[in-house]
Amino acid sequence: MHIDARTLPNNTLIEGDICIIGAGAAGISMALEWMNTPYKVILLEGGGFQYETQMQDLYKGKTTGQRYYPLDAARLHYFGGTTGHWAGFCSVFEKIDFEKRDWVPHSGWPIKREDLDAYYPRAQKNLDLGPYEWSYDYWLKQDPTMVSLPFDQEVLYNKIWQFSPPTRFGDKYKDAIVKSPNIHLYTYANATNIGANENVSAIKEVTVKNFAGKEHTVRAKIFVSACCAIQNARLLLASNKQAPKGLGNDNDLVGRYFMEHIEIKSAELWLPDPDPLKLYAIDFGKTKWRAELAITAQTQEKHRILNGTASFTPLEIARKEPAFIDSFTADRGASMRNWKKRGHKEDQPVQKKGYASYQLFTRVEQAPNPDSRVTLDTETDALGMPRADLHWVLTPLEKRSIRTIYEIVGQQVGAASKGRVRLLEYLWDEKDNSWPEFTGGGWHHMGTTRMSDDPKTGVTDANCKVHGIDNLYIAGSSNYVTAAAPNPTLTLVALTLRLSDHLKKKIGGVA
């Protein structure tokens, strides 16, 4: 059922079994899991069902350090969350992404890749993806024309991406949620504070506010914060009435280790003869799957580099594109126009004979870095909550990894006499650790409440429970310890489904 929190009498007490804060990919995925159960689920959404400037303004924040997008352009504040404008790129994390890598500081999850095996297929359904098949061999059988570049498979491999339509959670799941008798969706219910018991060992209630001047209290047995990485950290840090450093922040970890995928043009592939590279091409809205060139685990280990992939765009098209980081400006209208224009350009049909030169575009994980962090700004939003301050910091490892990836790709296409690779100028000098102006992220926010078995190194445990607080859980990519190469949505939904199963056992008295 749906309740507009603006219409409730002021100071209403809302009670349920589980309170999910945030109705984006994680929050809605969790709510769907609890439909038709005997439990009363409170799903809180700060906005309504449509984009509203006033709501979006609540996501404004400061950015310092590495140049970043305006924060209010990076996430959407209404039912469905950022799935309202995501592109639908999905792939699975690899085994190595969960492991402790001695060349990647602060790496190593408290769970393994196998712990998500049962949840990825379920997550794929939520995102309207194809079969749970991620090997190139499988997909080649479906379409033998998808020919691979020649390379040593112990060095490189074709990592498969599947494309969600993209599923807009707000559109697709609104009816199911609203019609569900046990899911109580409250719109215009912005969580501004999480209140704990006296010794801060359990959460008692959440305060929600809206622009109608109403303030309500939500009580539940279990609370799940599913507000996205920046807002999860912001909410925990701002809930500092009883815990002065913020909830779950006894060890000064909340907000730290903010990660993005660095998405940046990096090199060019030059071929003696045109080639469509069909396996690696994308036609937005039509392509259901494709590959990106990826680095095998053993090659990552050998070169001590981060995980990343390369995609290919015909150079003549790529050269006309503005950098991602320049796509969003203070003028939101212009930003959206730029973005739509970009889509049209990329939508150009691939020439049958292909192209002889391609831009190689990187998506590489960012090394976990405690200095890359979200804190609270001194400025508050219209509901009185301190705004987020993102200080995005990269390290030399990311740049060395990008350079090495293309040296490896260059070596492989050279060995196959396929062509030659040219690194872009910002990668030429091995001693230069600076980043060019066009350095951007993938709008992928991760890591601000990282998982760890040890409260001294992580905010949540392996079950996404905040250390030291019995009934507070975090859903979403803020739990990520490392970012891997793929876009985060599929994995964050899988992780949320795992959390949901855990909570079902817990609330049923099993866990």
Place this chain on the structure above:
Amino acid sequence: MERRTFVKLSAYTAIALALPLAEGCSDGTGNVAAQPWLFSHIVDAKTISEAGQAYRKLVPAEDDKSGLQKLLLGGNPSADKKQIEQMLQSRVVDDFKSDKTVTVSGWVLSVTEARQCALYSILNS
């Protein structure tokens, strides 16, 4: 760098390399040695020269025409241009397979073809 395929370029290359050949290598082998085969199918003569200059700067010990010719042709007594061309092409592939690569002006090249570019840049300086 504007792309120009070697199919179009080969005629220019032949002319360009004819001059240094006349003054440098009476047997014509220097001509072939200064012609990175696949790379010159992809880029223009200016780019080859720039890559060659960058390699000479990176490895100053090899910034010498006769030294480069020796490195490229040494141990191969053949005067047969075709044979030398094949030998160098094969060595370029072997370089890549055995990680004997170097990055010059951003290009990831085999050491052999980087030397070929270097020789080309000397012959055309």
